[in-house]
Amino acid sequence: MAILSSASSNVIDCDIHPTVPSIDALLPYMNEHWQDTIVQRGVHELETISYPKNAPLTVRPDWRPKKGVPAANVDLIRKQALDPFGTSIAILNCLYGVQLLMSEDMASSFASAVNDWITAEFLDKEPRLRASIVIPTQSPEMAVNEIERLANDERFVSVLMLVMDENPLGRRLYWPIYAAAERHSLPICVHAGSTYKHPVTSVGWPSYYTEDYASNAAAFHNMVTSFICEGVFAKFTDLKIVLAESGFTWFPAHLWRLTKFWRGLRAEIPWVDRPPIEIAREHFRLTLQPIDAPPTTEQFEQLMNHMGSDEMLLYSTDYPHWQFDETNVIPEGIPKDLAIKIMEQNPKNTYPRLSAPLNNGIDQ
């Protein structure tokens, strides 16, 4: 089970989560107007119902510090997320409710503040860390500005979006974001979570957190459909989409279905000129954890065959979320050479900036 740290000396963890300890931590990175606004209006913390802070899944028990906020500083991340796993590089995907805000101006201010906080508190302090750029998806124009503002700093290696935004992610209004990302060799990281602009299911709001979390998988199905059917990859031929904290065992069955319907309905989407399952294997990558795994190793091996590619999975711990115990990140049924590919080569092939010499933008 715990073969990983001995198996490779170059482990790349593609999905870990730093916590914004409080809104106060962001104030130094905002202009006077927003500092005033947040204090005068008593703006609340932007933690979201996607991860209720005391829910078992949100933080693994042994990763809850006795005092203070989990995963909120670089020391905790070193001690819990990097060292025990022999991680050489880890990508920070900060899940703070920026994308949920109704005002695009407020969202833009928060996005910049989060990115600058990540730079100062993590990237500048720990050379093993990289990050995704948080963008205000409420305004594609402002989102592009934020990408352009940070693109010179190559410690930012991707662009973060939530799987449930106000519109399906393939829709053309988001395309300026994809153009900017492709221009700067940044994949788009689509992460579990909702902006809650719509009910999380197509039948309305559920009753339990368990359902909310489960619904992410359906939304990932929907967004794979959307990216492909809208023709995002016909337009942005180099773009990679990383589906993070998505689970992956649903992937083959969904693409079988989409490909079958494409055969019957391709006249509606003529820019999709080859089977969606081929497009999907080329452009989508999925992080390893959580694994919604079948009960037996034999079934897991069959499922891995159904995936039809050894290039799609990217190693991730999903720290501090509780997806596994100890250091058992890689499940039975993944042979050692594939494990090494998942930990090292697949991430490098997905994030061009992980292979390039590091430029933090300061020397430019």
Add this chain to the structure above:
Amino acid sequence: MNIDILSHEKNLLKSRARIAVADCDIHPSPKSVEIEIFPFLSKRWQEYMKTYGVIYRQGFPTGPAFPKGQPNAARRDSYPTSGGKPGSDLAFMQSQHLGPNNIQLGVLNPLQCAQGVQNQDFSAAYCNAVNQWQIEQWTSKDHRLKASLMVPYEDPLASVKEIEKWAGNEHFIQVLLLSRTAEPLGQRKYWPIYDAACKAGLPVAIHAFGYGGAPVTGGGWPSFYIEEMVGHAQNTQSLLTSMVIEGVFEKFPTLRLILVEAGFAWLPALSWRLDKLWDRMRDEIPQVSRPPSQLIREHVWLTTQPMEEPEVSNQLLDTIEWIGWENLLFATDYPHWDYDDPSRAMPIKIDKHQKESFFLNNALKLYGLEQ
């Protein structure tokens, strides 16, 4: 798919293994609502319908939010020679589908009419009319055909009345709901329907589609019909998740659920996900007494159309093994364009027992129609 089947009929007949088939999803239509349905509606509702039409939770009164891939979503060769809509002529259905495909049992699922209608009283009256119409025009004339008991599910008390009205009537073999409901189907609001169905000894079938008002994805409305069609499977996953997590199967241990026209290959991954989450969040959902995968295996059946088609066709066998052969019910979706032909739908060699279960016996057993 949309090919000209009639002209190849002879060739098909030669190659077709004429195994007896239960088709668990056939869509009948009235030739004309005024001629065939109005006789079962009161004067008040006839006038209402003429004046206001049928108003669903969507903007277009005369067609779906996403225009279909074909007129009426139908096979081009399914228009009856006598005129009228596909699925509106029994004799034509018999000669095109029931006879040549050796259909022993055909389950009628009338769609896009009485359910999910905004006006609750009208929905109840309309469902009742369609129920009477199914007997009058279809099941009393061809005993291979069985009717679905239409209920106005957004008004569960009216639904219970409709179920009680027909309980014990041999023409009806299931209660029918659409999948796009206003709230997740596991929620308490809908429980009286499950209670009444169990008491009447009827399984509850949930057919993909409908008009709940929420976008078909948790991230808003997509652009294309293909996205909505593919999305029915995610929609069905959401309602099944709700029913499992709310504890519906604990509350109604004899409930049998049939998921219609949403595919099936997605079920294993969903079950594994729910098992994992159940294990992690048992303190939140103590009403779920056992791993979700077990509850699903015991309570849930799925119709097969549209069958998923892997590039390596044998991979479908792995998937069916994971689900369980006995949980699948063959369906064609006649007369719709994405019809699965029984002679071609199972592209893999399977043994005689599996074949008979898959195409016929699972359905006869579930519906209590075994000889």
